[in-house]
Amino acid sequence: MNGMIEIRFHGRGGQGAVTAARLLAEAAFAEGKYSQALPFFGAERRGAPVLAFTRIDSRPIRIRTQIYEPDYVVVLDPSLLEVVSVASGIKHDGLIVLNSKKNAQFSHAKTAFVDATSIAKEMLGVPITNTAMLGAFAKATKLVSLDSLINVTKGRFSGKLADKNIAAIKAAYEQTKVIT
Amino acid sequence: MKLPPSTIILKPGNSEQNETGSWRSLKPVVDAEKCNGCGLCWLYCPEPAITKGKPVVIDYRYCKGCGICANECPVKAIVMVEEGQK
Amino acid sequence: MKQLVTGDEAAAIAAKLARVKVISAYPITPQTIIVERLAEFVADGELDAEYIKVESEHSALSACLGSAAVGARTFTATSSQGLMLMSEILFVASGMRLPIVMANANRSLSAPLSIWCDQQDSVAVRDCGWIQLYCENNQEVLDSTIQAFRIAEESLLPVMVCFDGYILSHTAEPVEIPEQAEVDKFLPPYKYPYLLDPEKPITMGAVGVPEYYEEFRYMLQEAVLKSKEKIIEVGQAFGRQFGRKSDLIECYRSDDADVILLTMGSLSGSVKEVIDEYRGHDERVGLVKVRAFRPFPEKELVDSLAHAKAIAVLEKDFSPGSTGALFSDLSGTFVNSRKSPLLLNFICGLGGRDVSSLQIREATKAAMEAAKIGEVKKTVRWLGLRETMVGLKP
Numbered sequence: 001m002n003g004m005i006e007i008r009f010h011g012r013g014g015q016g017a018v019t020a021a022r023l024l025a026e027a028a029f030a031e032g033k034y035s036q037a038l039p040f041f042g043a044e045r046r047g048a049p050v051l052a053f054t055r056i057d058s059r060p061i062r063i064r065t066q067i068y069e070p071d072y073v074v075v076l077d078p079s080l081l082e083v084v085s086v087a088s089g090i091k092h093d094g095l096i097v098l099n100s101k102k103n104a105q106f107s108h109a110k111t112a113f114v115d116a117t118s119i120a121k122e123m124l125g126v127p128i129t130n131t132a133m134l135g136a137f138a139k140a141t142k143l144v145s146l147d148s149l150i151n152v153t154k155g156r157f158s159g160k161l162a163d164k165n166i167a168a169i170k171a172a173y174e175q176t177k178v179i180t
Numbered sequence: 181m182k183l184p185p186s187t188i189i190l191k192p193g194n195s196e197q198n199e200t201g202s203w204r205s206l207k208p209v210v211d212a213e214k215c216n217g218c219g220l221c222w223l224y225c226p227e228p229a230i231t232k233g234k235p236v237v238i239d240y241r242y243c244k245g246c247g248i249c250a251n252e253c254p255v256k257a258i259v260m261v262e263e264g265q266k
Numbered sequence: 267m268k269q270l271v272t273g274d275e276a277a278a279i280a281a282k283l284a285r286v287k288v289i290s291a292y293p294i295t296p297q298t299i300i301v302e303r304l305a306e307f308v309a310d311g312e313l314d315a316e317y318i319k320v321e322s323e324h325s326a327l328s329a330c331l332g333s334a335a336v337g338a339r340t341f342t343a344t345s346s347q348g349l350m351l352m353s354e355i356l357f358v359a360s361g362m363r364l365p366i367v368m369a370n371a372n373r374s375l376s377a378p379l380s381i382w383c384d385q386q387d388s389v390a391v392r393d394c395g396w397i398q399l400y401c402e403n404n405q406e407v408l409d410s411t412i413q414a415f416r417i418a419e420e421s422l423l424p425v426m427v428c429f430d431g432y433i434l435s436h437t438a439e440p441v442e443i444p445e446q447a448e449v450d451k452f453l454p455p456y457k458y459p460y461l462l463d464p465e466k467p468i469t470m471g472a473v474g475v476p477e478y479y480e481e482f483r484y485m486l487q488e489a490v491l492k493s494k495e496k497i498i499e500v501g502q503a504f505g506r507q508f509g510r511k512s513d514l515i516e517c518y519r520s521d522d523a524d525v526i527l528l529t530m531g532s533l534s535g536s537v538k539e540v541i542d543e544y545r546g547h548d549e550r551v552g553l554v555k556v557r558a559f560r561p562f563p564e565k566e567l568v569d570s571l572a573h574a575k576a577i578a579v580l581e582k583d584f585s586p587g588s589t590g591a592l593f594s595d596l597s598g599t600f601v602n603s604r605k606s607p608l609l610l611n612f613i614c615g616l617g618g619r620d621v622s623s624l625q626i627r628e629a630t631k632a633a634m635e636a637a638k639i640g641e642v643k644k645t646v647r648w649l650g651l652r653e654t655m656v657g658l659k660p
Contacts (some may be wrong), residue, residue: 185422
């Protein structure tokens with residue numbers, strides 16, 4: 001790994017952006033890397049736009065600012081594209097992973113997309129897209145393995161809930177389209 | 181005298197050393213004839229500086245002269261007199 | 267074993283490893299996870315302790331007074347308004363010399379109501395007679411909390427372990443969790459020398475009449491000053507056993523620095539990254555991190571800062587009508603020394619405002635400019651302040 005990787009999650013309160021950031025950090029940590037999951041809590045209301053951040057590095061991570069120039073952006077809710085500038089500050093070879101039925105264009109970032117809302121509704125019964133989007137992220141970036149994601153999901157949830165989330169991760173991993 | 185690190189008093193019963201009888205300006209005097217030994221004054225004395233009996237006995241080393249005993253006595257057997265009068 | 271944990275989780279794990287006997291705390295964000303975890307540990311039988319439920323922080327710390335007095339290792343945790351509600355009892359705990367350990371997840375104070383991070387809460391009670399340690403990362407939260415018990419019990423003083431709300435309390439990162447047997451070796455069972463025991467009655471917290479009060483306050487002052495040695499000694503002992511030592515301050519690339527940034531808490535990590543950038547351009551810039559704010563490490567700061575040309579103090583607090591608290595304390599330490607660097611104060615990160623690398627560079631540049639021209643144009647600046655909003659600019 002060459003240098004620190006910074007990931008910014010955009011979600012809405014209740015979609016699990018904070019959990020997604022932590023699960024990703026745990027998966028990277030399980031693969032022997034250093035990681036940091038830094039949530040940014042607003043005045044939490046269900047539905048309000050929220051941010052969470054993950055950093056991954058081969059060295060201990062000291063910086064604790066919010067992430068302004070991410071390598072990757074993950075958007076948990078399609079409607080956020082209209083209200084938040086999700087591509088803000090993204091690096092030139094950066095990648096935006098979208099929860100969307102169709103692709104969206106950004107001036108200098110690559111994209112990947114998957115209909116995570118439909119997957120979440122089908123697998124979990126609720127439109128909580130965080131785990132599905134982690135599957136999409138793993139597919140699009142190869143930054144963490146599918147196995148690591150599944151393992152940390154087992155650690156986080158128990159029983160049937162774990163199984164459902166793992167199914168969502170796998171389905172999203174399969175269905176994600178990476179636009180190059 | 182080296183003090184402990186805080187206001188900690190290591191020996192119990194030290195309030196006995198502080199003879200508060202010197203604070204008194206009025207002194208309760210018991211009329212042994214009238215006292216029926218009911219013990220109400222003993223019960224109400226905040227110090228406590230009264231020993232039960234018939235008549236009750238007041239410990240003037242500690243009695244502050246508050247007058248509660250005289251006030252409570254149902255048979256008016258305790259009167260408060262100015263200190264130094266008797 | 268290394269685990270990915272948040273600052274709150276690290277504090278709770280440390281208290282468990284310290285085998286606390288009594289926990290009394292009242293939940294308040296961003297500290298809540300600490301008390302939730304500890305309540306779980308107790309309920310699950312993983313920790314043999316009494317969890318005293320109370321209706322307020324005032325009562326929580328009051329309960330801690332009693333448990334510390336009967337010789338039980340005692341822990342509490344709070345934040346912000348909770349710390350303010352405790353403030354009356356904070357002074358009682360130190361005055362009675364009771365070795366309580368508290369985790370404080372730093373959060374701003376109302377008004378305006380804010381749940382987010384700054385250090386106005388613990389700085390506001392800097393004069394309460396508690397030892398105050400500030401943490402840079404979650405490893406330090408765990409290490410300092412374990413050390414705090416030994417410092418407290420060997421100094422007969424309460425210790426407040428402060429760490430930035432959210433930035434540490436809710437951020438997950440790898441933390442080395444020591445083995446229980448190792449912590450047991452480091453932290454033997456606690457024996458309070460003035461035990462409150464019904465079998466052998468004593469009086470505690472008696473009135474301090476004018477003939478005595480001043481002597482007791484002097485002894486408190488001496489004890490807090492002397493705890494400097496204890497903090498160093500315990501930090502070294504911890505280092506010998508666990509391989510991570512702690513001190514009153516930490517110097518980072520500051521030995522030959524012309525410009526030194528001074529701060530406390532989680533900001534230190536971000537500052538270190540900026541220092542490395544400047545060093546990459548052969549600029550002699552360094553950092554000194556204050557871990558112990560009380561006792562204030564006067565000598566150590568003078569020794570490590572006096573050679574510099576300018577010091578930029580970055581702090582997430584201020585004293586309305588004066589300057590930042592760290593800045594004013596630092597100014598005081600130089601008052602009788604022969605040589606003082608120029609001192610600049612930067613108020614930043616209030617109420618959860620992110621202190622970006624850009625802002626840290628801005629402070630560094632201002633200090634470099636002062637070092638170059640040999641004077642300070644503006645002593646106190648507020649980083650990230652939007653000047654049009656406060657009427658400074660049209």
